[in-house]
Amino acid sequence: MLLAGSLRLTGRIQVFYLLDIKTDSLNSGPGTAFLEYLEHYNSPVDLAGDIFVDFSERIADYLDFIRKKDRDEDSKTIQIGKRLRDLGAPMESYKILKSDALYYKSKGDINMYLKRMYLAGAFANLGFPVKSIEQEAKNFCEELRKSKEFQPFLPLFLLNYAGILHIYRENYRVANEVYKEAISTIRQLVPDSFYNMTGKEYLWALKLISNNYIDSLLYTDKMADGDEELARMLDIAEERMEETESEYARFLTLLNKAEIMARRGETEKADKILEGIIRDSSGIVRGMVEPGCRRIKAIILALNGHDEESIDYIIRALEESGYYGNTLCETLTMRDGIHIYNILAKHKGKNDQYIFYREKGLFDYLLEVLKVKDWYLGSEHTINVKNTAIKIAEILLLKKEAIRLVGTSALLHDIGKCAIPWYSLNKITPLDDLDWEILKVHPIEGARMLRKLGLDEEAEIAENHHERTDGSGYPEGKMDISLETEIVAISDVFNSATTPNRKYKNPQSPADVLREIRKGEKFSSQVICGLEKYIQESFPER
Numbered sequence: 001m002l003l004a005g006s007l008r009l010t011g012r013i014q015v016f017y018l019l020d021i022k023t024d025s026l027n028s029g030p031g032t033a034f035l036e037y038l039e040h041y042n043s044p045v046d047l048a049g050d051i052f053v054d055f056s057e058r059i060a061d062y063l064d065f066i067r068k069k070d071r072d073e074d075s076k077t078i079q080i081g082k083r084l085r086d087l088g089a090p091m092e093s094y095k096i097l098k099s100d101a102l103y104y105k106s107k108g109d110i111n112m113y114l115k116r117m118y119l120a121g122a123f124a125n126l127g128f129p130v131k132s133i134e135q136e137a138k139n140f141c142e143e144l145r146k147s148k149e150f151q152p153f154l155p156l157f158l159l160n161y162a163g164i165l166h167i168y169r170e171n172y173r174v175a176n177e178v179y180k181e182a183i184s185t186i187r188q189l190v191p192d193s194f195y196n197m198t199g200k201e202y203l204w205a206l207k208l209i210s211n212n213y214i215d216s217l218l219y220t221d222k223m224a225d226g227d228e229e230l231a232r233m234l235d236i237a238e239e240r241m242e243e244t245e246s247e248y249a250r251f252l253t254l255l256n257k258a259e260i261m262a263r264r265g266e267t268e269k270a271d272k273i274l275e276g277i278i279r280d281s282s283g284i285v286r287g288m289v290e291p292g293c294r295r296i297k298a299i300i301l302a303l304n305g306h307d308e309e310s311i312d313y314i315i316r317a318l319e320e321s322g323y324y325g326n327t328l329c330e331t332l333t334m335r336d337g338i339h340i341y342n343i344l345a346k347h348k349g350k351n352d353q354y355i356f357y358r359e360k361g362l363f364d365y366l367l368e369v370l371k372v373k374d375w376y377l378g379s380e381h382t383i384n385v386k387n388t389a390i391k392i393a394e395i396l397l398l399k400k401e402a403i404r405l406v407g408t409s410a411l412l413h414d415i416g417k418c419a420i421p422w423y424s425l426n427k428i429t430p431l432d433d434l435d436w437e438i439l440k441v442h443p444i445e446g447a448r449m450l451r452k453l454g455l456d457e458e459a460e461i462a463e464n465h466h467e468r469t470d471g472s473g474y475p476e477g478k479m480d481i482s483l484e485t486e487i488v489a490i491s492d493v494f495n496s497a498t499t500p501n502r503k504y505k506n507p508q509s510p511a512d513v514l515r516e517i518r519k520g521e522k523f524s525s526q527v528i529c530g531l532e533k534y535i536q537e538s539f540p541e542r
């Protein structure tokens with residue numbers, strides 16, 4: 001059975017996770033009460049049912065307070081951000097820290113403004129940094145490049161920006177350039193002045209940047225100076241290791257070293273390092289590095305043709321990476337999981353690839369994540385959508401191959417929700433612009449995952465399943481939509497509207513849903529006709 005709500009970390013995630021947060025001691029105001037409340041809970045598992053309603057409302061109330069311009073200073077914002085991060089709501093942490101940053105800006109305290117903005121960005125990088133946040137990160141880098149006074153902040157903001165490009169956009173080449181700039185700017189700074197201005201330990205920041213850069217380099221397709229750059233970064237990550245306080249930084253560097261060896265084909269050396277990590281680590285750190293070790297072991301095995309063993313390792317790494325408490329951890333492990341499955345399925349035909357993924361547990365795993373994360377719809381939704389879509393496709397007399405495609409795409413249409421933080425998927429208080437921007441990412445993310453698996457047709461349907469023929473849909477507002485996509489889309493709407501969920505508090509009857517769909521003019525008459533026949537056949541009494 002897959003682990004629900006386990007909050008363990010994979011190897012490299014910790015580079016982002018260690019925010020080295022220093023907290024202020026002042027004690028008063030709404031922040032104190034909110035923090036006390038949050039301390040009752042340890043993971044999203046504790047927040048089910050009525051507790052969740054209360055939890056959501058308290059977050060909304062606190063956000064109302066923190067956004068006020070005429071409020072008092074609140075010393076608890078960072079601790080609250082950390083708690084919400086641990087409870088699977090890192091995007092709310094982003095909102096709180098950003099509001100706090102703007103508060104200090106309005107008071108003319110630019111140093112505090114930048115400290116809070118850096119943290120806001122770091123929290124967003126643990127959830128899902130959408131386009132507007134990417135643009136914001138980029139703008140900060142541009143401003144800081146011009147600033148002499150606040151130079152020490154530049155490497156930190158470059159790190160945030162590079163992290164978005166690297167982990168979430170997989171734009172490794174540009175990410176590498178940004179990391180490179182971060183390394184060269186931090187190298188030019190005096191450690192003490194860096195610490196005095198940013199409040200961050202110099203060596204910690206240096207190791208954070210170099211380890212992230214190594215990860216990005218490892219995923220970059222052949223670069224002219226890739227190996228040289230990797231060696232240079234490993235030197236930086238390893239230098240003055242004994243002086244860093246963080247035991248974790250040491251293991252992190254070792255994990256990266258093992259991965260470099262594995263990719264170079266020096267598997268024995270890599271194995272030795274991994275064994276050493278397991279032998280020498282203990283307690284919490286062990287829990288953090290173990291999934292990372294399994295992931296690298298899986299890569300080694302896949303590269304050497306040991307398919308079955310490799311899959312065992314990656315599934316265990318996936319299970320241990322946690323679901324909704326830690327979105328970045330899932331993102332990294334899923335990225336590697338998909339990468340490994342793809343290595344293993346490379347030489348198979350298209351149809352065989354799909355069967356391979358299904359038989360080897362990949363889809364079960366992803367659907368399990370959906371079930372745990374999406375409290376309203378869960379995995380049952382995808383199965384219902386699949387059944388409805390296949391029936392409509394049969395009614396509309398599609399060819400066998402097209403019916404197969406409709407079925408597989410329907411099952412996987414919402415898979416991109418795996419990339420969205422748990423709280424953003426489920427919150428019940430009114431959604432703001434950022435919440436919508438986050439939710440609307442799921443078709444693109446789903447398509448991206450499926451394309452990486454070589455499932456291009458399924459990817460296209462996943463990408464377009466919220467598009468509508470009148471141009472009112474998202475992400476693109478396309479009007480030209482394939483019949484197969486429309487079948488999945490109408491089955492999705494039908495099943496969402498007839499099941500209780502966030503949008504439809506009271507489930508509607510099939511006849512009402514059909515009436516509403518007819519009024520909306522968002523679907524072609526052909527697919528509406530298919531739905532009508534499906535309802536007549538499947539729900540004759542209504």
Ligand SMILES: [Fe+2]
Nearest residue numbers: 413414442465
């Ligand atoms: Fe969807």
Ligand SMILES: [Fe+2]
Nearest residue numbers: 381413414492
């Ligand atoms: Fe859906």
